[in-house]
Amino acid sequence: xxWELPSRISLREVGPRDGLQNEDPVPTEAKVALVDLLSRxxxxxxEAVSFVRPSAIPQMADAPEVWKQISRDPSVRYSALVPNLxxxxxxxxxxxxxxxxxxxxxxxxxxxxxxxxxxxxxxxIAHLIxxxxxxxxxxxxxxxxAWGCPYEGDVAExxxxxxxxxxxxxxxxxxxxxxxxxxxxxxxxxxxxxAFRSALPDVPLNxxxxxxxxxxxxxxxxxxxxxxxxxxxxxxxxxxxPYAPGATGNIATEELVHMAEDMGVATGxxxxxxxxxxxxxxxxxxxxxxxxxxxxxxxxxxIPA
Ligand code: ZN
Numbered sequence: 001x002x003w004e005l006p007s008r009i010s011l012r013e014v015g016p017r018d019g020l021q022n023e024d025p026v027p028t029e030a031k032v033a034l035v036d037l038l039s040r041x042x043x044x045x046x047e048a049v050s051f052v053r054p055s056a057i058p059q060m061a062d063a064p065e066v067w068k069q070i071s072r073d074p075s076v077r078y079s080a081l082v083p084n085l086x087x088x089x090x091x092x093x094x095x096x097x098x099x100x101x102x103x104x105x106x107x108x109x110x111x112x113x114x115x116x117x118x119x120x121x122x123x124x125i126a127h128l129i130x131x132x133x134x135x136x137x138x139x140x141x142x143x144x145x146a147w148g149c150p151y152e153g154d155v156a157e158x159x160x161x162x163x164x165x166x167x168x169x170x171x172x173x174x175x176x177x178x179x180x181x182x183x184x185x186x187x188x189x190x191x192x193x194x195a196f197r198s199a200l201p202d203v204p205l206n207x208x209x210x211x212x213x214x215x216x217x218x219x220x221x222x223x224x225x226x227x228x229x230x231x232x233x234x235x236x237x238x239x240x241x242p243y244a245p246g247a248t249g250n251i252a253t254e255e256l257v258h259m260a261e262d263m264g265v266a267t268g269x270x271x272x273x274x275x276x277x278x279x280x281x282x283x284x285x286x287x288x289x290x291x292x293x294x295x296x297x298x299x300x301x302x303i304p305a
Pocket of ligand 1: 018
């Protein structure tokens with residue numbers, strides 16, 4: 001019996017940015033401490049901060065300070081999310097060499113989020129990529145609402161692929177599909193990954209799932225079976241769903257690591273160190289996080305007979 005899965009995958013820890021951006025603001029020192037703990041888990045990539053307008057997202061107002069104060073591990077690739085050209089300039093000036101730019105596949109979602117059409121966002125992203133490349137940085141374009149939109153419902157797969165194709169035509173170094181409100185199921189994951197690969201066979205693909213409706217890890221498994229190797233996850237499952245108060249958002253990094261490692265898919269991450277970081281994340285935000293592995297411990301944990 002053979003089950004073909006990648007022997008190794010690369011996780012991007014998004015708790016410090018995507019996670020904390022959807023929680024009440026926490027002190028700079030706490031963010032720095034969390035990134036430092038995560039840097040020592042063996043994780044390959046960390047989405048550290050975003051350079052957004054402080055009046056729009058106060059949670060990220062201290063991005064430059066956080067970036068200055070963390071103890072950067074040379075084996076970790078740190079990235080910054082930038083909403084526009086101005087954010088990209090700030091991130092590049094701060095020394096980031098990996099940027100993430102976002103556009104929503106759903107027109108309504110994009111208009112609600114940044115007051116621009118998808119086409120207008122793609123135009124700005126083209127300039128942003130040009131600027132980043134001229135300064136030696138790479139840009140991943142995140143296509144959000146890739147499996148559905150809270151306003152429009154289903155988003156046509158063709159539209160998602162065409163948005164990704166336009167970003168790649170503008171020079172995007174890689175693409176990430178975001179399941180913004182947890183609408184993906186394994187069949188839909190297979191379908192979109194196939195469609196993407198048919199259109200853009202050589203473009204690296206990262207996937208960002210939410211566990212809003214309990215399908216997060218099932219979606220990861222479906223993607224692993226197709227050989228996808230790059231995934232986002234958030235320590236503890238930090239960061240709720242911005243459209244459904246109290247609902248779960250990001251999949252928990254330790255749940256993904258726990259499942260993948262037991263299936264022979266290496267992540268390079270030390271689960272014990274990650275669980276320590278998860279406990280610290282819970283302490284920082286002051287409430288229970290949705291991670292089930294944080295509650296139950298690894299499957300090999302035993303109790304006295
Ligand atoms: Zn997310």
